[in-house]
Amino acid sequence: MSVIEKETRIHTDQDYILQANNIKKYFPIKGGILKHTIGHVKAVDDVSLSVLRGETLGIVGESGSGKSTLGRVLLRLMDPTAGQIVFEDQDITKMKYRKLRPIRRDMQIVFQDPFASLNPKMSVSELIEEPLIVQTSLTKAERKEKTVSLLEKVGLRSEDRFKYPHEFSGGQRQRISIARALTLNPKFVICDEPVSALDVSIQAQVLNLMADLQDEFNLTYLFIAHDLSVVKHISDRVAVMYLGRIAEIAPKKNLYDTPLHPYTQALLSAVPSTDILHKKEKIILKGDLPSPSDPPSGCAFRTRCPMVHDKCSEVRPELTEVGSGHLVACHLYTNK
Amino acid sequence: MSGMKLLEVSGLKTYFYLDNKAVAKAVDGVDFYIRPGETVALVGESGSGKSITSLSIMKLINKPGKIQDGQIYFGGKDLVELTDKQMTNVRGKDIGMIFQEPMTALNPVFTIGNQIIETLIRHKKMTKNEAKLRAIELLKVVGFPRAEETMKEYPHQLSGGMRQRAMIAIAISCDPKLLIADEPTTALDVTIQAQILDLMDEMKKKFNMAVLLITHDLGVVAEYADRIMVMYGGQIVEETTIEKLFLTPKHPYTIGLLESLPSLEKEVDRLGAIKGTVPPAHRFPVGCRFSDRCPKVMSKCRDANPSIIETDPEESHRVRCYLYE
Ligand SMILES: Nc1ncnc2c1ncn2[C@@H]1O[C@H](COP(=O)(O)OP(=O)(O)OP(=O)(O)O)[C@@H](O)[C@H]1O
Ligand SMILES: Nc1ncnc2c1ncn2[C@@H]1O[C@H](COP(=O)(O)OP(=O)(O)O)[C@@H](O)[C@H]1O
Ligand code: SF4
Ligand code: SF4
Ligand SMILES: [Mg+2]
Ligand SMILES: [Mg+2]
Numbered sequence: 001m002s003v004i005e006k007e008t009r010i011h012t013d014q015d016y017i018l019q020a021n022n023i024k025k026y027f028p029i030k031g032g033i034l035k036h037t038i039g040h041v042k043a044v045d046d047v048s049l050s051v052l053r054g055e056t057l058g059i060v061g062e063s064g065s066g067k068s069t070l071g072r073v074l075l076r077l078m079d080p081t082a083g084q085i086v087f088e089d090q091d092i093t094k095m096k097y098r099k100l101r102p103i104r105r106d107m108q109i110v111f112q113d114p115f116a117s118l119n120p121k122m123s124v125s126e127l128i129e130e131p132l133i134v135q136t137s138l139t140k141a142e143r144k145e146k147t148v149s150l151l152e153k154v155g156l157r158s159e160d161r162f163k164y165p166h167e168f169s170g171g172q173r174q175r176i177s178i179a180r181a182l183t184l185n186p187k188f189v190i191c192d193e194p195v196s197a198l199d200v201s202i203q204a205q206v207l208n209l210m211a212d213l214q215d216e217f218n219l220t221y222l223f224i225a226h227d228l229s230v231v232k233h234i235s236d237r238v239a240v241m242y243l244g245r246i247a248e249i250a251p252k253k254n255l256y257d258t259p260l261h262p263y264t265q266a267l268l269s270a271v272p273s274t275d276i277l278h279k280k281e282k283i284i285l286k287g288d289l290p291s292p293s294d295p296p297s298g299c300a301f302r303t304r305c306p307m308v309h310d311k312c313s314e315v316r317p318e319l320t321e322v323g324s325g326h327l328v329a330c331h332l333y334t335n336k
Numbered sequence: 337m338s339g340m341k342l343l344e345v346s347g348l349k350t351y352f353y354l355d356n357k358a359v360a361k362a363v364d365g366v367d368f369y370i371r372p373g374e375t376v377a378l379v380g381e382s383g384s385g386k387s388i389t390s391l392s393i394m395k396l397i398n399k400p401g402k403i404q405d406g407q408i409y410f411g412g413k414d415l416v417e418l419t420d421k422q423m424t425n426v427r428g429k430d431i432g433m434i435f436q437e438p439m440t441a442l443n444p445v446f447t448i449g450n451q452i453i454e455t456l457i458r459h460k461k462m463t464k465n466e467a468k469l470r471a472i473e474l475l476k477v478v479g480f481p482r483a484e485e486t487m488k489e490y491p492h493q494l495s496g497g498m499r500q501r502a503m504i505a506i507a508i509s510c511d512p513k514l515l516i517a518d519e520p521t522t523a524l525d526v527t528i529q530a531q532i533l534d535l536m537d538e539m540k541k542k543f544n545m546a547v548l549l550i551t552h553d554l555g556v557v558a559e560y561a562d563r564i565m566v567m568y569g570g571q572i573v574e575e576t577t578i579e580k581l582f583l584t585p586k587h588p589y590t591i592g593l594l595e596s597l598p599s600l601e602k603e604v605d606r607l608g609a610i611k612g613t614v615p616p617a618h619r620f621p622v623g624c625r626f627s628d629r630c631p632k633v634m635s636k637c638r639d640a641n642p643s644i645i646e647t648d649p650e651e652s653h654r655v656r657c658y659l660y661e
Contacts, residue, residue, distance in 0.1 A: 062525035199381035204596035204609035233598035270530035272555030
């Protein structure tokens with residue numbers, strides 16, 4: 001039984017907005033004078049997950065673990081090398097642009113660096129109205145009304161619509177990106193490190209705003225970040241990625257209270273804590289993340305794992321359910 | 337205040353003269369000291385003046401910036417008075433430095449080995465051979481098991497964490513008494529951050545160095561520093577021990593920062609965000625620089641900027657706020 005089938009079986013009454021089955025995304029590495037393909041970066045390597053309507057699914061993992069690539073593939077901003085993407089019961093994996101276009105309205109993305117993702121030559125009102133012009137038949141007056149109401153929703157003023165991105169601070173620019181992502185009333189929003197570039201006081205403002213908007217508009221979030229505390233705060237369930245694979249996925253409480261995968265355990269122990277009265281023991285991992293173009297055989301984590309044993313280099317551990325909704329890919333739990 | 341001081345900064349002001357006649361008061365009256373072997377953290381959000389404070393200590397301020405006023409006593413000398421030539425003997429020798437982005441500090445055209453050897457020959461007057469042996473030893477200390485091979489590698493051949501370790505090897509090569517680390521792990525992932533911070537801590541104990549640790553991460557501070565200074569608007573607004581800062585924070589800005597931080601230990605529904613944004617250094621509000629964001633603001637706060645005063649019988653908790661006068 002595949003992971004997805006298992007998950008479906010457990011939550012038969014659950015309503016999935018998105019399901020991803022065995023997604024792979026390999027980037028060719030070109031070399032030599034003739035620019036032949038000499039290998040592949042396995043940015044995402046057989047990932048299956050499903051997102052429940054209305055939840056926030058957090059994705060954590062170190063730089064290069066494939067989080068952003070996965071997000072882009074799920075929205076079809078990139079085509080997967082293999083696998084299947086089902087959005088609201090429609091297989092969108094190979095869907096042509098014309099058919100995909102109306103579905104695109106329902107799925108949006110907010111990026112880490114709002115400066116790079118907002119066209120500096122466009123005013124705020126142009127930025128927010130652009131999707132309305134392309135995708136709807138609203139009149140000019142209706143578009144203006146919508147823009148003003150969105151700006152107010154994200155905590156900006158209606159006069160701000162005449163300004164340009166460079167006239168705003170980082171936190172304000174992120175509010176503009178959020179307003180822009182919400183113009184078409186999407187159902188599903190992928191947030192790729194939306195607060196990573198912000199100072200903590202501003203990060204808190206934006207996180208609070210995102211939670212309010214989720215309630216108001218019934219949004220489903222896929223929230224990508226490398227900050228485990230931020231992900232804990234905002235998510236209902238959390239997936240931990242390592243080298244293009246999911247190491248562990250579980251409801252937030254299980255993942256943070258009883259992490260099972262040795263990588264999750266190390267990751268959580270390494271987060272510096274402001275709780276000076278309860279110092280925790282750190283698991284210091286040796287070495288760096290291996291290259292995704294040449295991942296270790298068997299378990300991808302075995303080169304740094306404190307619990308590594310013979311089987312780990314031979315057999316790749318499959319993501320297996322070990323508790324209600326708690327799945328882990330490690331031989332320590334799948335041997336039994 | 338007890339014990340002797342390794343570094344004492346008083347009344348430091350570093351200003352930038354902008355094209356439009358505006359003056360950015362990046363550092364505007366900063367006083368603090370560091371004792372030998374102590375780790376003191378300087379925290380604050382971006383633009384609060386942390387990096388300019390550390391660059392001022394190293395005298396690496398370039399036009400249109402200028403150390404406007406103040407003294408920086410280190411080893412009995414006022415660094416502000418030293419010539420550029422005299423400063424080159426302090427920098428890299430008595431004071432080592434680690435930056436956020438090691439690529440800007442490592443020279444891309446020289447091997448890691450050459451860069452350490454060069455530093456040792458210049459400051460320690462070693463022969464080439466002595467320097468080479470010492471360089472290999474240092475690379476082993478900072479965790480390169482194949483140090484002989486690492487000597488021959490160029491910075492771009494190393495990962496972010498390895499580069500930062502190479503930077504540490506260079507920074508500690510001349511047994512500095514003070515190590516200034518400006519956001520040494522901000523660009524790194526948590527598991528690598530833990531490796532680097534542990535290494536810095538080990539080096540500090542081994543060589544009895546003092547560390548000025550600049551960061552915006554309060555978790556890092558709580559785990560690695562002895563004392564902490566919170567900076568806002570070019571000034572220190574609170575300075576105390578780690579215990580007092582995290583258990584009994586006093587300045588409204590510090591309290592706001594702590595409340596806005598999501599944590600692994602406690603669950604909150606909403607984060608306590610501070611309204612507004614950090615003001616730019618050429619446009620501080622009149623009066624208390626935090627007054628336009630402060631939840632406790634009073635009318636006198638808008639008239640004059642409070643001075644930093646001692647609020648603790650043990651003389652170890654300075655705060656810049658009218659609530660404590
Ligand atoms: N367009 C591309 N061409 C080739 N390789 C790519 C491309 N995009 C990503 N990669 C590689 O795929 C791997 C995963 O990258 P990805 O950006 O998804 O990681 P990430 O988890 O989002 O990291 P970060 O935390 O740094 O944002 C990396 O090794 C990256 O270098
Ligand atoms: N070269 C410069 N010219 C003008 N202003 C500068 C320059 N460098 C820094 N500043 C200003 O000085 C203030 C403090 O900067 P900095 O010390 O780099 O902050 P931090 O390290 O705390 O993020 C900021 O307002 C910044 O814009
Ligand atoms: S499978 Fe083996 S190497 Fe991988 S995480 Fe489990 S114990 Fe460690
Ligand atoms: S002096 Fe006034 S405005 Fe400034 S921090 Fe204290 S209470 Fe707030
Ligand atoms: Mg990314
Ligand atoms: Mg800085």
